Amino acid sequence: MPRPDATIDRRSFLRVGALAGGGLALNLGFAADLFAADLAKGSPASAGMLNAFVSIAPDGLITIVSKNPEIGQGISTSLPMIIAEELDADWDRVVITRAQANQALYGPQFAGGSLSTPTNWLPMRRAGATARDLLVRAAAAEWSVPATELTTAKGVISHATSGRSTTYGAVASAAAKLTPLPAEQIKLKDPARFGIIGKPLRQVATPGIVRGEPMFGLDTRLPGMLYAVYARSPVIGAKLKRAELDAVKAKPGVRHAFPVQGNGSPTELVDGVAILATHWWLARDASDALVAEWDEAIGEGHSSKTYAEKAAPLLKAPPVKVVRQDGDLAAARGSAARRVQAEYHYPFLHHMPMEPQNCTALYENGKFTLWAPTQAPQNGIDGIVKALGVAESDITVNITRIGGGFGRRLINDTxxxxxxxxxxxxxxxxxxxxxxxxxxxxxxxxxxxxxxxEALLDGKGKVTGFANHLVGFGTGGKPVRSGEINAQEFPAGLVDNLLIGQTNIETMIPTGPMRAPFSNGICFASQSFLDEVALAGGRDLPSLLLELLGEPRLLASARPGQRGLDTGRARGVIEKVLATSGWKQRPKSRGKTGFGFAFYFCHQGYSAQVVEVRVDKGQISVPRVWTATDVGSHIINTSGAQHQVRGSVIDGIGQALGQAMTFENGKAVETNFDAIPMARHEITPGQIVVDFVISDNPPTGLGEPALPPVIPALTNAIFAATGQRIRSLPIRLGETAT
Incomplete structure (x- = not known):
């Protein structure tokens, strides 16, 4: 993963040229081989491995290319905001255009892991500052005055002494003839002067979305286009043995029907039958006439019930793999005054994005052109190369706006x-x-x-030992994608005697990242259990966490290229949300209303939340949620940031209340919204209070950190209201619930 605090490599270069008809074209380029070399060494790639293309026309119109996929997180607005800030541009005179997929030109292009902001923060600032420096030097040369005497604001360069001023557009052609200074000589703006960063700006695509303008993958229309259905066995990865296609081809509107042989990889291409028609519904209707025989042996025995039966004894045995071991947990048991034990479970989940999976493709003269709503276009290109044997240079991908993904579109099987x-x-x-x-x-x-x-407590309720054994899933002896537990999982580094371990159940169910991968399930389990531990020690959860965190310090990181837990920043968000929510010690008597708390650190962000829940006749409602989040020194677009946190809260509550995937012999049991209820108005909190704690750290992403803690805060609140401890998701209230 790219380092959020990396600086631009000395070998980086800038290319400056003139636009046709005059103007400045600035290509902030970085040699792609540096990125490849970093990956080959197994080290995180430099944040400098990207390009930003800025052009300024003679009339002053500034065009900025947004290189990363837009999935609704607002990155196509916030990244150009960073450039425009350092450029001292007039935001009303900025036009944003979308980049094609081109890793050689732009470096990594992806939307995931809350990485867009940390990997682009410094390079985008340098891009804007370099363009501004060229324009200022061009004006200084024209007026024969020192560049240091000039100031800029909203696309205008001024010289106070002589009273002269000019626009960026007027000097853009002259600026295009200059040589840019080395990156280390470019002075960045004092953040105290920021006028664009930190403002609540509307996303650039919002007006078009409101007007229904075509911009999503499903909106792609090309002359002579046919619509396709790809029929597969309901058993994941099943092989096609035979297909009878005559009845399919006889259906109205059908133009083609043929089998496609996969390469055995679910992330690339599995066996299927392609049905093409003049309208998608005709293709869908024709698929019902398909008679096919599949080899479904791959799924035998892979059922949720079987997995649960295997997990039960494994939980009581020592972990197969010790991920981290500190101190001597066995010895600590002998001196513990109290031992708290519990088991927790969370299910498989599916992303369920609102825009159905889709892609438009054209194969012509040995080359592919695609229009794809993808979070990681290069992954799709790599898959096409591997599955179809075509050269990467013969593939062009146009990245469309994405109608939801949550990690599903990081995998590009479509x-x-x-x-x-x-x-x-x-x-x-x-x-x-x-x-x-x-x-x-x-x-x-x-x-x-x-x-x-397992938690061990001394006579004063202090945690002296802690164990977390994950029984998860694996293939070939390794954890499945997004299924491992890492060595810095909370409270690692905060308890003297600690054991983190993992045992895997073999599976053929394909897994992948989902919003806050690794964290969205583990946080529920760990923060809910710690609430039990706090109660056993005569505390509430925030008091226990503050005691564990201790004095501000930075813990070692188990993830290359990322910082470990900063206990001071953790304390900051906890104390903030306790203040804003008016948190008090858990009441001894229970009624229909309860309050729950949780904290988590993931994806370089810190979030603490308090949830107010009301349970009435078995029905759960959430009147209020308070959040406090620390993602560094700057919130680039405060409007977008508010939306991200609120969306995370609603998403997490929706997951907890109703979502689960189960399997029978490799086949999904739940297949649509009727069986997988998504978040709706009735479960949306009446009020979500969003606060940010600003810290002296480089900005990091916001798509993930605010989701994990809302789930245990909700389950802890349910316990406070009803006395029922929720140890398995989705939430199912017992008969004793208020």
Whole structure:
């Protein structure tokens, strides 16, 4: 993963040129081989491995290319805001354009892991500052005055002594002839002078979205385009043995139907039958006439019930792999005054993005052109190269706006499927749309898991030992994607005697990242259990966490290129949310209303939350949620940031209250919204109070950190209201609930 605090390499370079008809074209480029070399060494890539293209026309209009996929997180607005800030641009005179997928030109292009802001913060600032420096020097040369005497504001350069001023557009052509200074000689703006960063700006695409303008993958329309369905076995990874296609081809509107052989990788291409018609619904209707025989042996024995039966004894046995061991837990047991134990479980989850999986592909003259709503276009390109044997240079990907993904579109099986279908009908554009049922049955799920916890307390209620054994899933002896527990999982580094371990159950269910990967399930289990520990020690959870955190200090990190837990920053968000929520010690008597607290550190962000819950006749409602989040020194777009936190809260509550995926012999049981209830108005909190704690650290991302703690804060609140401890998700209230 790229380092959020990396600086631009000395070998980086800037290219300056003139636009046709005059003006400045600034390409902030960084040699792609440096990025590749870093990855080959196993080290995190430098944050400098990206490009930002800025152009200024003679009329002063500034165009900034937004390189990263836009998934609703607002990055296509916030990254250009950083450039425009250092450029001292007039935001009303800035136009944002979307980049094609081109890793050689732009460096890594992805939307995931809350990495867009930390990896682009410094390079984007330098891009804007360098452009500003060129323009200032061009004006200084024209007026024969020192550049240090000039000031800039909103696209205008001024010389106070002589009273002269000029626009960026007027000197852009002259600036294009200058040589940019080395990056280390470019002075960045004092943050105290920021006028764009930190403001609540509307996302650039919002007006177009409101007007219904075409911008999503599903909006792609090309002359002569056919619509495709890719029929697969409901058992993940099943092999096609035979297919009868005559009845399919006889259906109205059907133009083509043919089998496609996969390469055995669910992330790339599994066996299926392509059905192409003049309208998607005709293709979908024709798929019902398909008679196919599948080899489904791969799924035998892979059922949720079987997994649970295997997990039960494994939880009580020592972990197969010790992830981290501090002190002597066994010896600590002998001197403990109290021992607290509990088991927790969370299920597989599917992303369920609102825009169905889709991709449009054209294969012509041996080359592919795709229009794809993808969070990681290079992954899709790599998959096409591997599955179809085409050169990467023969693939062009146009990145469309994404109608939801939450990590699902980091995996680009739909791109590979569309390319494979298009290759079968050269010269004809093909739009593949995946039904909700098919995507739910062939997703890349957030892995489920079971945790066996143990906490040791001394006579004063202080934690002297802690154990966390994850029974998760694996393939080939390794944890599945997004299914491992890391060595800095809370409270690692804060307890003298600690054991973190993992045991895996073999699975063929494909998994992948989901919003706050690794953290969204583990946080529920760990913070809920710590609430039990706090109660056993005569404390509430925030008091216990503050005691564990101790004095401000930075703990070692278990993740390369990322900082470890900063206990001072953790204390900051905890103390902030306690103040804003008016938190008091857990009341001894219970009624229909309860308050719960939780904290978590993930994806370089710190978030603490308090949830107020009301339980009435078994029905759960959430009147209020308070949040406090620390993602560094600057909130780039305060409007977008508020939306991200609120969305995380609603998303987390929705997951906890109703979402789960179960399997029978490799086949998903739940296939649509009727069985997987998503967040709706009735479960949305009446009020979500969003606060940010500003700290002296480089800005980090906000897509993930605020989601994990809302789930245990909710379950802890339910316990406060009802006395029922929720140890398994989704939440199911017993008969004793108020």
């Amino acid at each position: 791109m590979v499927q569309a390319a494979a279908i298009a290759k079968g009908v050269p010269g004809t554009p093909v739009q593949l749309i995946v039904t909700r049922e098919d995507d739910t049955m062939h997703g890349f799920y957030r892995p489920g898991g079971w945790h066996a916890y």
